[in-house]
Amino acid sequence: MRPAFSVIFLTTLCGAAQGLMLALVATEAIARAMRIDVPPAFYITGAALAVVLGALGLFASFFHLGHPERAWRAIAMWRTSWLSRECIALPVFLAFAAAYGAAHWAGDGGTLVIGALGAAASIGLFVCTAMIYACLRFLQEWASPFTFVNFALLGCASGCTLATACAAWLAPSLVGALALCACALTLAGCATRLASLARNARLKPKSTVQSATGIRQAKVEQNSRGFTASAFNTREFFHGQSGEMLRVVKIGFVVAAFAVPFMLTGAGALAPRSVAAALALCAAFVIQYAGLLAERWFFFADAQHPQNIVTMFVN
């Protein structure tokens, strides 16, 4: 598939916002249970960041549309379409994240209830986003539980890294614990993403040129795809990059999304109250986010659409 940058930004920005929201709510629940005092500025700033990232993701998604002025229609088919469900779940998530920050701002006692609802909306949005891809059964690279696991874990990892960076500035006592969680989530995300790469590398395409044309001979070659220049079908379903470029991006995202942030977050946790640690944690988030952009680009480029069998490969 051709990676669409609007969708890459939508899924990575919202993923980080959702992960951040989950990290905030989990922190508040545990801090309350253990009677640890956390300054409200941490929650307010965190919630504000989640809203900004989510809103930027929503904004990016409009660039994917041919007719953005009709985007409101996309909530209509929530009974059948995961895309429609995502279009509902995203504003709901943003509303809860904003309400969570506002409740902390106002010093309201019900923050944990709003937070729990926000966390549920966040998980719901992960399900909707992942199912958009996982429900397309003939895109075999996507039609797997790994799609959901990776979207959720990578979102949580980047969100938790961002929460750690926030804590370094606003609540240094939490840095150690949050950094540990961020490292664990990054490691888990790395493990499942590598597992999905291994799965996809072993996939055998179900469709062949024989099944796509019904011509039974063992050797069937396309002499003409019916047009000489380019068309929607030659552009939309192929990334247009060399195999070498794909390998570079793959190695790049493993390094930038997992290895470097893991080390920077770990290093930041060793000296939680220093400025250097705060800068290292901020750098960890920025590098991890850049790595996740590459990861999402690869996610799209890696998927082999069966229509390429009959459109792309001319002698």
Place this chain on the structure above:
Amino acid sequence: MTQMALVIDLNVCVGCHACVTSCKEWNTSGEAGSLTDVRPYEDDPSGTFFNRVQTYEAGVFPMTDTIHFPKSCLHCEDPPCVPVCPTGASYKRKSDGIVLVDYDKCIGCKYCAWACPYGARELDEGRKEMTKCTLCADRIDNEALPERDRKPACVLACPTSARIFGDIHDPQSEVSRAIRERGGYPLMPEWDTKPSNHYLPRVKTESSCGCGKTGGCGSADASADASFEARFERGEIDLAALAAQR
């Protein structure tokens, strides 16, 4: 329930692209708006077509078949492109099973094109709306047209009658008979989309009078000339087989 569809006879399609041009001509002139052509006279033209004819070579030289293969929306009975549409712009018409796009509701998100394993949908570059074969929905029920013209433009244009149009749920229809009697098959059955359009496979055509090998009717024992030219004239020399031996 009615399910209109095309049955395409690969045995007689000659790859002339008349179905492609007649489709473009009818559908670019229709009430839905034109089908955009971008840079039509430059090096890299691009445009929207609902129907394209591909060409395949099957088998190993010299025993190859050249097969022209028209490809358009298959109007699946279980179309994967319809439930994924977030706005309801993509729908399957209940009255005749044709899969259509309500262009005014389309937001151009391209999700339906991703969800079609056949690559049958094209986003119009000018209108930014998803377009696809409508089986000429504005022709087949159009009472302003004479009854014999109430068929898709491609069907009327085909010079070899390689395209048959009808209701595949009516066992007595011409399409159902063709599918039944001539081994009509759907494309990519592995995805269980139940395409309505079917293709009739290539079959070896035997001469009706049983004398195809000797060059002409009644000429089987007309000459006993054993020279190379005479044997070639009688069709006994297989040039392709000789070429393969070298």
